[in-house]
Amino acid sequence: MPKLTWSLPHVTPAAIAAAFLLTPNGLANESQPKSTTAQELSIAVELLPPISVGVMEQVTPASQLLPGSPITESPTSTQGFENELTPNIEPNIEQTNDSMAQVTSVSQLSDVQPTDWAFQALQSIVERYGCMAGYPDGTYRGNRPLNRYEFAAALNACFDQLSKIILAPNLASSYFKEDLEAIKRLQSEFTVELARLRGNLDAVTARTAEVEITEFSTTTKLNGEVDFILIDYFTDNKAAPCCSSPNQDDSLTTTFTGLALLSFDTSFTGKDLLRTRIDTTDVPEFNNPLDGTDMTLYDFETDTDQEFVITELYYRFPISDRIQAHIAAAGLSADEITDPLNPVSALSRFGVHNPVYRLAEGGGAAIRYQFNDSIRISVAYLGSAASISNPTEGNGLFNGQFGAFTQLTLTPNQRLGIGLNYVHYYSPEPNSGVDVTGSTGSQFSQAPFGDQTATSANGFGLQGRYRLSPGFALGGWLSYINANAESSPRQSGLDGSKGAKADIWTWAITMAFPDLGKEGNELGFVFGMPPRLAENDINSRQDSDVSYHLETFYRYQINDNISITPGLFVILSPEHNSNNNSIVVPMVKTKFIF
Incomplete structure (x- = not known):
């Protein structure tokens, strides 16, 4: 199995966290009492049983969508993704055609302050994973609603960036190794709980099948x-x-x-x-x-x-x-x-x-x-x-x-x-x-x-x-x-x-x-x-x-x-x-x- 395919399930939580945080509708529009880093998000989500890559096969490829679909190709970069897609945004949501540019430091975003509850998470996404874009005017616009097309483009951009990190020849010495080791340690510590959860799910499945037969x-x-x-x-x-x-x-x-x-x-x-x-x-x-x-x-x-x-x-x-x-x-x-x-x-x-x-x-x-x-x-x-x-x-x-x-x-x-x-x-x-x-x-x-x-x-x-x-x-x-x-x-x-x-x-x-x-x-x-x-x-x-x-x-x-x-x-x-x-x-x- 290629190394990239094997590694994707382990970094998926971080990718999901990044996708939510890099977009203008991320988590910045809610009030939270505590800051959450991307590392913490990835560790929390990874506590669930590993998701098989085969699950992704259930998603209908864009090429098989009905005629007239606004999607014509899958963008591979966050740069200019709003020009590549035709978003179907709700009538009460203001659309914007401003292009976005990759930032290398959260300080480049003028509307993100250290006092914001998601500041540490944004900082980690930008400086550790490098997959967040801002607007040309130097703003992040964290309160702007997110549509599904923007989410797909952002998620794809993060997967691209994470793939590069995983395939990097110096992975063993990179900071990303710390995340993988933390995930493995947590999986080991919660082995009993995960096994019990799987057992409960199996019992529910069996009971449901029995009820369907005997009802x-x-x-x-x-x-x-x-x-x-x-x-x-x-x-x-x-x-x-x-x-x-x-x-x-x-x-x-x-x-x-x-x-x-x-x-x-x-x-x-x-x-x-x-x-x-x-x-x-x-x-x-x-x-x-x-x-x-x-x-x-x-x-x-x-x-x-x-x-x-x-x-x-x-x-x-x-x-x-x-x-x-x-x-x-x-x-x-x-x-x-x-x-x-x-x-x-x-x-x-x-x-x-x-x-x-x-x-x-x-x-x-x-x-x-x-x-x-x-x-x-x-x-x-x-x-x-x-x-x-x-x-x-x-x-x-x-x-x-x-x-x-x-x-x-x-x-x-x-x-x-x-x-x-x-x-x-x-x-x-x-x-x-x-x-x-x-x-x-x-x-x-x-x-x-x-x-x-x-x-x-x-x-x-x-x-x-x-x-x-x-x-x-x-x-x-x-x-x-x-x-x-x-x-x-x-x-x-x-x-x-x-x-x-x-x-x-x-x-x-x-x-x-x-x-x-x-x-x-x-x-x-x-x-x-x-x-x-x-x-x-x-x-x-x-x-x-x-x-x-x-x-x-x-x-x-x-x-x-x-x-x-x-x-x-x-x-x-x-x-x-x-x-x-x-x-x-x-x-x-x-x-x-x-």
């Missing part, structure tokens, strides 16, 4: 959640519908249960999302069959009899910068395509958000349009997954149970959010599961005209959220639902006729104290009235009293993956019937996410 998918991310829930239930009697007296004793006891869910989130473009979620749980439903009311339902109930069930299957994708669309076969709900504006992460089904959002959920399509940063509108047509996938009469995508939902969301600033929504709901007959309040209110409010009567409803909602401070936010909603009998209530054994009407109201006030005690924690309160059937053409199905929902909880975030949430909610006069005793439901929920 689940390059486009799919697996998210999981496991909840353990301790629930109790306190009351004297099973709740009875309005105006009736309870006559069954309550026998519910403490339960300990859990649920698990897996979400497969796939993206094909980085902006879209294909979600497939699988749930399994044996969480009991504290609802009408057990305690006489659905007002005690919690939000995480999806009893699957310990079988794995697909609960969400939809695809979300952008149509443009302002428009986002959803296509769903199951599990899409109105609150997922828009913001329900509730600052509280409640435990109960009623406390999570306005009940009108539950009238549109399942499969179908949705679209969201962002007018600007403050205004957006969301529209959805969603039907029960069991109904839209059923081809029989009275079912299907357009003839079965569905909800057509829209919401206008206004967020004039980061503190305030207001939502105005409307939903049209329809449930055909018979046995289609009529529920115009999303299993949150009384039995009468859910099916004003009975379970066997085709029912439509128009719901109007107003909800808002206001953040008074980073640690305190208020929220609330008010909704009115007008229900209509689309078939005769006599099919449900009731005295009424087709066209009967009913009025349902609900409201709530919520308070949240986020990050209370620790980041990720939350203290929350909910107070409101579950959906109440205030007026009905069928007098026998009307709520004469008023129920109230009181809820509080505190989520303690142990770490990013584990949280514990103790809480309880109380239902006063369940089923809007003052004859019923209050119901207290305490619980402790431990969540693991991964």
Whole structure:
């Protein structure tokens, strides 16, 4: 191997240091507390593993650049290099055509003073290596920006000069020998550290290769959640519908249960999302069959009899910068395509958000349009997954149970959010599961005209959220639902006729104290009235009293993956019937996410 080729890796650090210092944009435009010599720079850089000369083969030769390249030849001298090159300098950088001349002493540069932080480094580059040029007017112009062409020419000039030094016949007696000996000594002293660094790099390379081979998918991310829930239930009697007296004793006891869910989130473009979620749980439903009311339902109930069930299957994708669309076969709900504006992460089904959002959920399509940063509108047509996938009469995508939902969301600033929504709901007959309040209110409010009567409803909602401070936010909603009998209530054994009407109201006030005690924690309160059937053409199905929902909880975030949430909610006069005793439901929920 030629002596020059062997020696170049050892002097490369000095060449790089020289290249930065000989140009007008060198290191002189930064304030440093300490002067640095070229020798120190070369020694510091040489501590890294030696760089193979073969690496330079990765650089595309100038002769292979695309036609029109401004580079026509490689200058071999610093003299006149700005006239040989056509620099492509940024528009805000002042160009100069002044030629430069080689200097032999740093004192020849009038704008370089001994007090400059880089003075010693400049002096070493000029007097030891002789590869720095100044302008004809005797200035160095250390604060002038450097472009890439100037850097290439300067680097080449230093390599030329260093090559001459290495090939000099009196190298053994030259001052350059001191630099090489210092480098060799430092390499010897840091042999262990360099070996460890190489080992770490090899380990990282091997690990990366293993991950690439064994990773689940390059486009799919697996998210999981496991909840353990301790629930109790306190009351004297099973709740009875309005105006009736309870006559069954309550026998519910403490339960300990859990649920698990897996979400497969796939993206094909980085902006879209294909979600497939699988749930399994044996969480009991504290609802009408057990305690006489659905007002005690919690939000995480999806009893699957310990079988794995697909609960969400939809695809979300952008149509443009302002428009986002959803296509769903199951599990899409109105609150997922828009913001329900509730600052509280409640435990109960009623406390999570306005009940009108539950009238549109399942499969179908949705679209969201962002007018600007403050205004957006969301529209959805969603039907029960069991109904839209059923081809029989009275079912299907357009003839079965569905909800057509829209919401206008206004967020004039980061503190305030207001939502105005409307939903049209329809449930055909018979046995289609009529529920115009999303299993949150009384039995009468859910099916004003009975379970066997085709029912439509128009719901109007107003909800808002206001953040008074980073640690305190208020929220609330008010909704009115007008229900209509689309078939005769006599099919449900009731005295009424087709066209009967009913009025349902609900409201709530919520308070949240986020990050209370620790980041990720939350203290929350909910107070409101579950959906109440205030007026009905069928007098026998009307709520004469008023129920109230009181809820509080505190989520303690142990770490990013584990949280514990103790809480309880109380239902006063369940089923809007003052004859019923209050119901207290305490619980402790431990969540693991991964």
